[in-house]
Amino acid sequence: MFSANRRRFLRQVSSAGIACSANLAFGRFLSAQTPTSNSGDLARVYVDTRRTLAPIDRNLFGSFLEHLGRAIYEGIYDPGSKLADSNGFRKDVMDEVHHLGVPIIRYPGGNFVSGYNWLDGVGPKQDRPQVLDKAWNALNTNQFGTNEFMAWCKAVGTEPLMGLNLGTGTAEQAAALVEYCNVEKGTRWSDLRRKHGYAEPYNVKHWCLGNEMDGPWQIGHMTATEYGLKAQDAARQMHAVDPSLQLIACGSSGPFMPTYLEWDREVLEQCYDYVDALSLHRYVGNTAEETGSDSSKYLAMNLSMEKQIGETLAVCDLVRGHKRSPKKLWLSFDEWNVWYRARSGDAVNGHGQEAPHLLEEVYNLEDALLVGGILNSLIRNADRVKLACLAQLINVIAPIMTNPNGMFRQTIYYPYSWALQFARGSVLNLVVESPTYDVSGMGQVPYLDVAGTVSPEDGKVSLFILNRDLSKAHAIEVNWQDKSPARTLSSVLLTGDDLKAFNSFEAPQKVSPKTLDKPSIAGGRAKFEVPARSYAVIQWGA
Ligand code: AHR
Numbered sequence: 001m002f003s004a005n006r007r008r009f010l011r012q013v014s015s016a017g018i019a020c021s022a023n024l025a026f027g028r029f030l031s032a033q034t035p036t037s038n039s040g041d042l043a044r045v046y047v048d049t050r051r052t053l054a055p056i057d058r059n060l061f062g063s064f065l066e067h068l069g070r071a072i073y074e075g076i077y078d079p080g081s082k083l084a085d086s087n088g089f090r091k092d093v094m095d096e097v098h099h100l101g102v103p104i105i106r107y108p109g110g111n112f113v114s115g116y117n118w119l120d121g122v123g124p125k126q127d128r129p130q131v132l133d134k135a136w137n138a139l140n141t142n143q144f145g146t147n148e149f150m151a152w153c154k155a156v157g158t159e160p161l162m163g164l165n166l167g168t169g170t171a172e173q174a175a176a177l178v179e180y181c182n183v184e185k186g187t188r189w190s191d192l193r194r195k196h197g198y199a200e201p202y203n204v205k206h207w208c209l210g211n212e213m214d215g216p217w218q219i220g221h222m223t224a225t226e227y228g229l230k231a232q233d234a235a236r237q238m239h240a241v242d243p244s245l246q247l248i249a250c251g252s253s254g255p256f257m258p259t260y261l262e263w264d265r266e267v268l269e270q271c272y273d274y275v276d277a278l279s280l281h282r283y284v285g286n287t288a289e290e291t292g293s294d295s296s297k298y299l300a301m302n303l304s305m306e307k308q309i310g311e312t313l314a315v316c317d318l319v320r321g322h323k324r325s326p327k328k329l330w331l332s333f334d335e336w337n338v339w340y341r342a343r344s345g346d347a348v349n350g351h352g353q354e355a356p357h358l359l360e361e362v363y364n365l366e367d368a369l370l371v372g373g374i375l376n377s378l379i380r381n382a383d384r385v386k387l388a389c390l391a392q393l394i395n396v397i398a399p400i401m402t403n404p405n406g407m408f409r410q411t412i413y414y415p416y417s418w419a420l421q422f423a424r425g426s427v428l429n430l431v432v433e434s435p436t437y438d439v440s441g442m443g444q445v446p447y448l449d450v451a452g453t454v455s456p457e458d459g460k461v462s463l464f465i466l467n468r469d470l471s472k473a474h475a476i477e478v479n480w481q482d483k484s485p486a487r488t489l490s491s492v493l494l495t496g497d498d499l500k501a502f503n504s505f506e507a508p509q510k511v512s513p514k515t516l517d518k519p520s521i522a523g524g525r526a527k528f529e530v531p532a533r534s535y536a537v538i539q540w541g542a
Contacts, residue, residue, distance in 0.1 A: 121145020167220025285340020
């Protein structure tokens, strides 16, 4: 039955460290194949609401706004716009972000932060300098800075995740920004904030100690040991100002780095005791190098990200062992997305202009399906990944695009909005049996990628289902192991004939959600079909 090219069934168990096979390499959740499966093409999902992995931290579905291209200027701040309020904030964008319910937003970078002097962006606007941002070769007028960001966060109902400059910036400057943001009064920097007209402290909890410091492209790039020592110094000074901070050290920029994992280990050897989390980043593309431009491999790339999570955790726990530390770090996947088209030349060079059109990636259907798969991977790893940011939010590799007259939703908006809407409570420890297909370099990959959540308050169960099969629908039987829900509450679906279809201002609804026929429940089972090339979310209620 298991000749290399025959379709197989794979049993996917969504808990960490379950029994393994060759497939373990593709994720902490993958488990042994079930050689006895005789269920034809039917996939089975076993749900037991008593078996959960971890509560989901809402910050798992955060996002990111960098001073880059038209993300801040024109995107969220455009005082000359007919759509702006008296603060210069785009009202339509604020409404959309508020409606999405984004819990946390990283700011101000990204590569930008490593050359940013936060003092340039505070105080009277007429006194703020125009500065050349050397990360993206763009002009920053500094009309939007820390206080404007805090006001915008409050208005859209989100929390700030503040990035610190550990490139050209010093540990002292990092601690000064903490003091400016979090101390009530009576110190140099808190009194400066008050002088600027903001009496109340912001109490920002989460801070990133620099950005991608392993990358030779990063302003102030240094060795792992140098960075680890600088992060330790910054953490100690910041904690002296506010001991309640949650601090995230910079991990590897991705598995493509020659220093991948070794960087993480060396950094943590220096600063493990002083930080709470380690960051990881990942951008995926359907390119000749990465996937052979093969969409069926592309749709499996979330499993490669899951492997990255497992490897990064292994390093954290190795250093924990070295240190004999009682503390377990969590992961901050604070940049992830599809990004491969707008990645070179004029797409990344602002030519000294204000708000240039940079990184304006156009997302198609297959990108949205993969984003759904990535969200499934994040959900399955919610026991250790406590924060993650879809990079980014507006105009720059973003789900929301604006022009002077309005905005539209890119394809990737939909799976992201469904995670925000439906992934609540705790992650279910599902057992999934799925037929599989062979992917070069990855082995057998399940056609159906499933994650699930249960909300303890109201008992609502949601399943998030990616069907990677490009040509066939698949039948799924959900088996309720403890109690069967009374009804199906909702079922949303993204699918289409053309994997390359995309939305635009001219055709904003080309790729848009459909409804899946609501599955009926009988005898503790629900049976339904998911179309080829699809991502679906179904929610059941007591
Ligand atoms: O999100 C775009 C860029 O990607 C960020 O500035 C950087 O951190 C990463 O390389």
